[in-house]
Amino acid sequence: MRDVYVIGAGTTRFGELWERSFRDIGIEAGIKAINDSGITGNDIDALYIGNMSAGAFINQEHVGALIADYVGLAGSLHIPATRVEAAGASGALAFKEAYLSISSGMYDIVVVGGAEKMTDIGDEMANYITSMAIDQEWETVFGATYASLQAMMARAHMERYGTTREQLGMVSVINHRHGALNPDAQFQREIKLETVLKSGYVAEPLRVFDMAPLSDGAAALVLASGDVARKYTDRPVKVKAIGQASDTISLHDRREICTMDSTVYAAKRAYDMAGMGPEDIDVAEVYDSSTIAEIMAIEDLGFFPKGEGGKAVEDEKIALGGEIPINTSGGLKARGHPVGATGVAQIVEIVKQLRGDADRRQVKDAKIGLAHAVGGSGATAVVSILEAEI
Amino acid sequence: MNMPRFWREKQGRYNLVGNRCTNCGTYYFPKRDICPKCHRKSIGKMEEVRFKGTGKVVSWTIVHDAHPDYKDMRPYIMAIIELEEGPRLTGQIVDCSLDEIHTGMRVRDTFRKLSEDGKDGVIFYGYKFRPVKE
């Protein structure tokens, strides 16, 4: 296995980008990452694209080739392009495939993209498509929605551990506070706890401000093998480890519903591979598709003991300046959640933090960062660990 | 969901039919061809079972934002239910007021309309659950 480094990173702004197409945003992110790395198109060996559901959102499949074409890598250079899908973990798994293609020795320089265009259709339809990541045969057909499963996790967590409605709300408050410092975020304004607690119900006890929004956006990274990376940058970020795990597609079939076992296993595999533990992590981007998802994530990743995530949020241990800053980008809630782009955007944020490029939201002396992505209600989890190499 | 896809699992959804591994005794819903605990040893030993239909609520929510074919039922209660025999499933709780629902509530299955007629003009039926009056 060869060492793999991130040598370039870029994202579009996230949000409701009505004036821009799927192609537009894919190209913008790709070009930004390529320019950031200093490579040229001729240097690229392959392209991996994370995308959940372009077929349903914009009636376009085969988006690996489509992006390769419009970034100018297909028609003349004929670069191989592969689309990767695992719902909300699509981008993270595209990153893993790219990592493997370099560490195996097959390629030297690979571009990873993630993109989703969710606002070309109505909100109701977009939410329905997002729910295609849960079990259509044994959940959705009975009336379950993605949010309703998150809600049942939240209730179980509240009843078992005493997690409060206010603690859930604080996740959203802190993510918005961070988002206000990120010029690429969908929502760049702070909110009050009251705003969360007074927003309309989606699925009780979860409200509109507990849920990540529907978003358009794309993110991209350039990865390179160790010897090549040094030619292009004097501050490469090393990919220390990637862990992945699966669980049952239906939430009701899991061992239990207020621990995400896929996250626990993916994290253990990543920590083992890196030779590290949760105490070594300086900054993390975790999958807050809902506020309860973030509380479960910070417990299941080992940052806080099981059942104490809510208290840690209340004490602002996860805010900038706290014990372990979580979702400095604003997270899915405030940065935005174009599903297939999210896993890549999380790593872009970690790369910025480890290079010291995070401006007003910079975590002081951040050396080791972690990114955590989830597919569906937890049937897939991917945990990546990156380290600054100065 | 389209009609053929729904129809294939009709037996399970209409009659709460699953199966049991006679090697280890574990019940499954929906049916499985192989017991995940016994693997090869379960081949040919999976026996069809109609569940009693009673169980208890493991967790629940009241849905306000629903998918297109379910909008007319809002607000409705969704729950994860643990059947007496062991398997868990997801279903709606009906004939139950919104302040009555609670974790641990005992429920029994009932045959109901699942959704309004969707794109194909077909109405789907299957199990829901209602409180067992104690």
Ligand SMILES: [Zn+2]
């Ligand atoms: Zn068995």
